[in-house]
Amino acid sequence: MKLATIRTGSVTAAVRIDQTEAVETGHPDVGALLAEDGWQELAAGADGTRHALDALDYAPVxxxxxxxxxxxxxxxxxxxxxxxxxxxxxxxxxxxxxxxxxxxxxxxxxxxxxxxxxxxxxxxxxxxxxxxxxxxxxxxxxxxxxxxxxxxxxxxxxxxxxxxxxxxxxxxxxxxxxxxxxxxxxxxxxxxxxxxxxxxxxxxxxxxxxxxxxxxxxxxxxxxxxxxxxxxxxxxxxxxxxxxxxxxxxxxxxxxxxxxxxxxxxxxxxxxxxxxxx
Incomplete structure (x- = not known):
């Protein structure tokens, strides 16, 4: 699994990077995601806002x-x-x-x-x-x-x-x-x-x-x-x-x-x- 932190306007969001899109996990960044118990399952099951891969603005991971x-x-x-x-x-x-x-x-x-x-x-x-x-x-x-x-x-x-x-x-x-x-x-x-x-x-x-x-x-x-x-x-x-x-x-x-x-x-x-x- 690939995870990233992206910029969305004035805020950031943690996303799971799939083959064709990035899916928000509901966390403000990857650090916040990792602090959750069971972060792997949370990230794998995330079904939030979706973003095209070619439009991503990457923050530090x-x-x-x-x-x-x-x-x-x-x-x-x-x-x-x-x-x-x-x-x-x-x-x-x-x-x-x-x-x-x-x-x-x-x-x-x-x-x-x-x-x-x-x-x-x-x-x-x-x-x-x-x-x-x-x-x-x-x-x-x-x-x-x-x-x-x-x-x-x-x-x-x-x-x-x-x-x-x-x-x-x-x-x-x-x-x-x-x-x-x-x-x-x-x-x-x-x-x-x-x-x-x-x-x-x-x-x-x-x-x-x-x-x-x-x-x-x-x-x-x-x-x-x-x-x-x-x-x-x-x-x-x-x-x-x-x-x-x-x-x-x-x-x-x-x-x-x-x-x-x-x-x-x-x-x-x-x-x-x-x-x-x-």
Whole structure:
């Protein structure tokens, strides 16, 4: 099953995406749907207002998750090609909901940064409360998967040893277009491709993750209770612009495409924010 949050005028609505139309579930967004007991049955049986697929205006699939965790250095081949040892524990940082945009919304390139980079990633969406769960238990608590790009202001990221400031510029992080439920997205290996103006920059297999989805849910649930709708971005492979020679970054008018086999595609135009003194 595929679920999405769409904009309908001044409000949003959770929908089930069928082959020919989208059907409203009666919830304001996918996060609200996931908070309901038996959300799978509610979504499968929904028979609300219907929308043509080609007319959908996608919001972030979960517009306001309580928590957004991101994982760094999580693709085995990329770590080894850089001559590093595989990490013993996940490298974790956070994003805030204001960074999220829909799968086809414009990315706002912040005026304060001259080094905005791409990071295509698979997102995991939590489907039930999880606290101190095992890896085996965690697998059954995943609602599904989606596409995310952890767009990063590198010059701000590396101002200090902490990354948060480079990861949280507003309206920079595409997320969607749909949540593919775990029962449908059962493959452990999916091809991830990031393209900039049609040129492939990143290619990877999600089966190459050092810490897989269930391991990350288990690990993070040891720290804090995970709630339905919480998001985990599982990390990016090699091919980011900052690591290239010469370095490459997103610019005004650039089109960033992030695709994961079986999960969908985000396609976003980059729009330069005007400086305050312009």
């Amino acid at each position: 979960v517009p306001c998750p309580q928590k957004i965790f991101c994982v760094g250095l999580n693709y085995r081949s990329h770590i080894l090609e850089m001559g590093r040892e595989l990490p013993e524990f996940p490298t974790v940082f956070a994003k805030f909901p204001a960074v999220l945009i829909g799968a086809y919304d414009d990315i706002v390139l912040p005026a304060a940064s001259q080094a905005v980079d791409w990071e295509g990633e698979m997102a995991v969406i939590v489907g039930a409360r999880a606290r101190k769960v095992s890896v085996e238990e965690a697998a059954g608590l995943i609602a599904g998967y989606s596409v995310l790009n952890d767009v990063t202001a590198r010059d701000w990221q590396y101002r200090t040893k902490e990354w948060l400031q480079g990861k949280n510029f507003e309206a920079t992080t595409p997320f969607g277009p749909v949540l593919v439920t775990a029962d449908e997205a059962h493959a452990t290996s999916r091809r991830l491709v990031t393209r900039v103006d049609g040129e492939t920059k990143q290619q990877a297999d999600t089966g190459d993750l050092v810490f897989d989805a269930a391991t990350l849910v288990s690990y993070l649930s040891t720290i804090i209770t995970l709630e339905p709708g919480d998001v985990i971005a599982t990390g990016t492979p090699g091919g980011v612009g900052h690591a290239r020679t010469p370095q490459e970054y997103l610019g005004d008018g650039t089109v960033l495409t992030t695709r994961i086999e079986g999960l969908g595609e985000c396609r976003n135009h980059c729009v330069q924010e005007k400086s305050d003194d312009a």
